[in-house]
Amino acid sequence: MELPALTPQYVLGLAALLVLAADALWPTDRKNSLLAGIATLASAGSAGIAAWFLAAGVGVTPLSRFDGALAVDQFALFVTVIVGSVAALVSLASYDYVRDEPHRAAYYSLVLLATAGMSLMGAANSLVTGFVALELVSLPAYALAAYLKHDEGSVEAGLKYFLIGALSSGVLVYGIALIYAATGVFGFDALASAVAGNEHVELLGVGIVMVIGGFAFKTASVPFHFWAPEAYEGAPAPVSAFLSSASKAAGFALAFRVFTLALPAGTLADVGVPWPVVFAVLAAVTMTLGNFAAATQENVKRMLAYSSIGHAGYVLIALAALGGPAETFVVGAALAHLLVYGFMNTGAFLVVALAEQWGVGRTFEDYNGLAREAPVACAALAVFLFSLAGIPVGAGALSKLFLFLGAVDSGLWWLAALGVVNSALSLFYYSRLVKAVWVNEPEGDFDIRERPTGIYAAVIVAAVATVALLVGFGVVSDAAFSAASVLVGA
Amino acid sequence: MLIEALLAVTFASAFAVLLAPEKYAGRLAAALSLLPLVGSLYAYATFDASGNAVLGGTPAFETTAEWIQAGAYTIDWHVGLDGISLPLVLLTTVLTTLAVVAAWGDVSERKSLFYALLLFTEASLLGVFSALDFFVWFVFWEFVLVPMYFLVSVYGGPRRRYAAIKFFVYTNVASLVLFVGLMALVVATPVTSFEFGAIAAAVRAGEVGSAFGLAGSTITAVAFLALFFGFAVKSAFVPFHTWLPDAYTEAPTAVTVLLAGVVTKMGTYSLLRFNVTMFPDLLREWALPLAVVAVVTVLYGSLAALAQRDAKRLVAYTSIPSMGFVLLGLVATTSYGVAGATFQMVSHGLLVSVLFLGVGYVENETGTRMLDKVSGLADRMPVAAAVLVAGAFGYMGLPLMSGFAGEFFVFTGSFAAGYANAPLVTAVAMFGIVVVAGYLLRLLQRVLMGPFEAPESVSAVSRRDLAPAVVLVLLSILLGVAPGTLMGMIQNAAGALVGVLGGGL
Numbered sequence: 001m002e003l004p005a006l007t008p009q010y011v012l013g014l015a016a017l018l019v020l021a022a023d024a025l026w027p028t029d030r031k032n033s034l035l036a037g038i039a040t041l042a043s044a045g046s047a048g049i050a051a052w053f054l055a056a057g058v059g060v061t062p063l064s065r066f067d068g069a070l071a072v073d074q075f076a077l078f079v080t081v082i083v084g085s086v087a088a089l090v091s092l093a094s095y096d097y098v099r100d101e102p103h104r105a106a107y108y109s110l111v112l113l114a115t116a117g118m119s120l121m122g123a124a125n126s127l128v129t130g131f132v133a134l135e136l137v138s139l140p141a142y143a144l145a146a147y148l149k150h151d152e153g154s155v156e157a158g159l160k161y162f163l164i165g166a167l168s169s170g171v172l173v174y175g176i177a178l179i180y181a182a183t184g185v186f187g188f189d190a191l192a193s194a195v196a197g198n199e200h201v202e203l204l205g206v207g208i209v210m211v212i213g214g215f216a217f218k219t220a221s222v223p224f225h226f227w228a229p230e231a232y233e234g235a236p237a238p239v240s241a242f243l244s245s246a247s248k249a250a251g252f253a254l255a256f257r258v259f260t261l262a263l264p265a266g267t268l269a270d271v272g273v274p275w276p277v278v279f280a281v282l283a284a285v286t287m288t289l290g291n292f293a294a295a296t297q298e299n300v301k302r303m304l305a306y307s308s309i310g311h312a313g314y315v316l317i318a319l320a321a322l323g324g325p326a327e328t329f330v331v332g333a334a335l336a337h338l339l340v341y342g343f344m345n346t347g348a349f350l351v352v353a354l355a356e357q358w359g360v361g362r363t364f365e366d367y368n369g370l371a372r373e374a375p376v377a378c379a380a381l382a383v384f385l386f387s388l389a390g391i392p393v394g395a396g397a398l399s400k401l402f403l404f405l406g407a408v409d410s411g412l413w414w415l416a417a418l419g420v421v422n423s424a425l426s427l428f429y430y431s432r433l434v435k436a437v438w439v440n441e442p443e444g445d446f447d448i449r450e451r452p453t454g455i456y457a458a459v460i461v462a463a464v465a466t467v468a469l470l471v472g473f474g475v476v477s478d479a480a481f482s483a484a485s486v487l488v489g490a
Numbered sequence: 491m492l493i494e495a496l497l498a499v500t501f502a503s504a505f506a507v508l509l510a511p512e513k514y515a516g517r518l519a520a521a522l523s524l525l526p527l528v529g530s531l532y533a534y535a536t537f538d539a540s541g542n543a544v545l546g547g548t549p550a551f552e553t554t555a556e557w558i559q560a561g562a563y564t565i566d567w568h569v570g571l572d573g574i575s576l577p578l579v580l581l582t583t584v585l586t587t588l589a590v591v592a593a594w595g596d597v598s599e600r601k602s603l604f605y606a607l608l609l610f611t612e613a614s615l616l617g618v619f620s621a622l623d624f625f626v627w628f629v630f631w632e633f634v635l636v637p638m639y640f641l642v643s644v645y646g647g648p649r650r651r652y653a654a655i656k657f658f659v660y661t662n663v664a665s666l667v668l669f670v671g672l673m674a675l676v677v678a679t680p681v682t683s684f685e686f687g688a689i690a691a692a693v694r695a696g697e698v699g700s701a702f703g704l705a706g707s708t709i710t711a712v713a714f715l716a717l718f719f720g721f722a723v724k725s726a727f728v729p730f731h732t733w734l735p736d737a738y739t740e741a742p743t744a745v746t747v748l749l750a751g752v753v754t755k756m757g758t759y760s761l762l763r764f765n766v767t768m769f770p771d772l773l774r775e776w777a778l779p780l781a782v783v784a785v786v787t788v789l790y791g792s793l794a795a796l797a798q799r800d801a802k803r804l805v806a807y808t809s810i811p812s813m814g815f816v817l818l819g820l821v822a823t824t825s826y827g828v829a830g831a832t833f834q835m836v837s838h839g840l841l842v843s844v845l846f847l848g849v850g851y852v853e854n855e856t857g858t859r860m861l862d863k864v865s866g867l868a869d870r871m872p873v874a875a876a877v878l879v880a881g882a883f884g885y886m887g888l889p890l891m892s893g894f895a896g897e898f899f900v901f902t903g904s905f906a907a908g909y910a911n912a913p914l915v916t917a918v919a920m921f922g923i924v925v926v927a928g929y930l931l932r933l934l935q936r937v938l939m940g941p942f943e944a945p946e947s948v949s950a951v952s953r954r955d956l957a958p959a960v961v962l963v964l965l966s967i968l969l970g971v972a973p974g975t976l977m978g979m980i981q982n983a984a985g986a987l988v989g990v991l992g993g994g995l
Contacts, residue, residue, distance in 0.1 A: 326561060328561065329560065329561030329562070332560065332561065333560065333561075375603070382636075386636060391632050391635070391636065391662075392628065392629040392632050392633070393632075393633065393636060397629070397632075398558070401625075402560050402561070402563075404673075405560075405561075405563060405673070405677070406561065408673075408677050408701075409561070409562070409677070413677075413701075413702050417670075420666065420669075420670060423666075424662075424663070424666050427662060431639075431658065435643065435651075435655075438640060438643070438644060439640075439643040439644055439651060439654070470629075473557070473558050474556065474557050474558040474559065477558050477559070477560045478559065481560065481561065
């Protein structure tokens, strides 16, 4: 039997409904494991099906759905693998995190719906579906950030995220409207031909700049990054993990699609928006600002938040290199990096979630000596952080290497050099946390009563995946490069 | 598949020890470390390689497997051993087992983690010495850093955190610089793989094109310097040595043995593989300045050692001139020079470990390392004293011990080197031996001779503690009496290299 091309997305959507139904049908207090189980299995299942499709060659010739509004191709499937894996880890960890909170079914169904939205962002083939998918991610994300509604930080995070998110959605949709005004089409393929030689140059230019702004918000790139530290700090830690890993990957996925299929560099020459330059500047500023700000943080979650801005900067290199001689290579490397990043960054945030469960404080000092009590989690944390820094204990080193090599091959060697310098800087603050947990003496006693199974399992899976991807990077990069070649058609 | 098996067994052993109960961790680690040791001895017994692995020779136990194909670039899993790498693999396995045994009495808490980290270091070192692809090599190179950082910072002396951070920052900056240097080279050549051999061939054939707006020759020079800088920090040549005394002094004895015995050899080994093998022209051009670096390293290191009052710090400084001798041998680009330098790496690894173990005995028994607080220990711990004397004499270059053979080859090769004033430079460097003998004799005289004086009562060192040092002394004598046990294979690989370099003796 052949499964429909959109099965991964169907699985996620149906599971979201199933979670709500389960909540309505069995309104007891002991069904947390059922809800978490459904969410985890559905997310892992959709990632697994997408991976299976990838391996089986589904979408090697893109399958167009809904009159071309969605395209299931290798790229879309790869993005689904990324967001599905992250969602599975997050759902698994949430089992412990939301155990004592009300409205758990809503929580899990929001996670699943957001994931469905993210994977649709990877498949969007028209500005409209792209925008709808993006909103399908944003609305659950606002609610998730504010999920701990008696916690001031969480509510503030949700509110800030919502206000800035709504503004940027407005900017994005206005940009889309302007592009539509100039071209009269929404579909990516149609846009590509409509943009070439279009006479409404000013309209198009303003529209494109606004679209770039919308994406910069979604990916937490400078200058629309300032919501991220606040939102990630206040939100429940699994949600922070989810937003900073999966939602960012989805934002980049849509950006890649738009700027390769709909508004490719070649046809934009006359519009007057030198967007490879814009992206190059954004990349440089984002990675530098993110890393410098991360280096000065005292709060662990904020440090991770700023470092995730830094990583957005690395991926922006790929957007800057579009239209260059090595564009397939660079987009492939960016996809591979997003996949690896999904595991290592989620893992790091989940260790923070673990610490929050134990009532460990928020600053570096509070983490001092944690390894004495929780060696396994802290070993995993060391793997995540070193891998994020680019030391080859995990796959982060390889994916970064290829991103930088891609930049060099595209003639953007100054960006690569800046990236290397930033990576070196990042090692300082990442190793500071490793040092805190492993080397420093604890200041007081930790009150670690329990070992939350779900979070532990998720952390270990993420750590194993981070290391395994280093060894198996060949498989990842093969898939990533064939996914990238869909967009740039090399 | 032998190398893969060695790596897999060692990594698996590290995990097994990590999970083992504290009580058994030490013994389990020692037992498991015998596996790679036996494996490397088997490799020695069945060794069958010809020429230099980077210059088209046939390495033993070679495997090549496709790993990553990304865009135009390929990264392969390519490992193999030739006459230059096998001696260092043997050094690694021997020293790890002995370090594990030496640590039994030393480490009292968080033992499982300690021994696991030691074995993890061993596995990474084996990877460094057997990799024939730059990226594989780099992964293992960075792998070494992480356990070393933890070993120093968690288990070290009072200033361990400072020492560990300094070590980490220094060597990591160095890694970054050399990484960028090599990447620039790869980008500027038509080579798309990271194979040592392919890079070497392209550079030697002058295929470095212009890139980044720089001419090919500039890129080659910059890459050469970047690589040299990276390896100089790791091998602690003056003026990049300042991390070394701190790290060596603060680390527990077993870790110092690995650090001084093998980790610094990563630097000189890689110098030989990259700078010497890949850039023969530049090396000849810059031989004199590099030889001057070597001489400064020798003289500065030995004079600084003279000024130390802490016995462990003194031994730490002794390591610096020895690395200077290795550099001197390498830049000579003569057959004796290169082979002698390789031999000296092994010899120094054995002997410096004896000295550190000896200082460890003194510290354990007397509770202090300060030279002015202890004297006359020879009566109270005669066998340990004898071992320390043997180690020091080997270090000074006593004939029939490995130190003599190594230094003799280095100096013979260096005298015959092609750069200007080579004999003069060598003669100045040889003066370092005199200083080395001076401070080692001072160490022996202060600590072992004279009337007995120590802050605590002193008893003889137990046989178990002595065993590692005795084994090392015996190995040093073996290599001194019969240098051919290693020299044959070293010359096989070094000879092929010198043929390319166009050097003589």
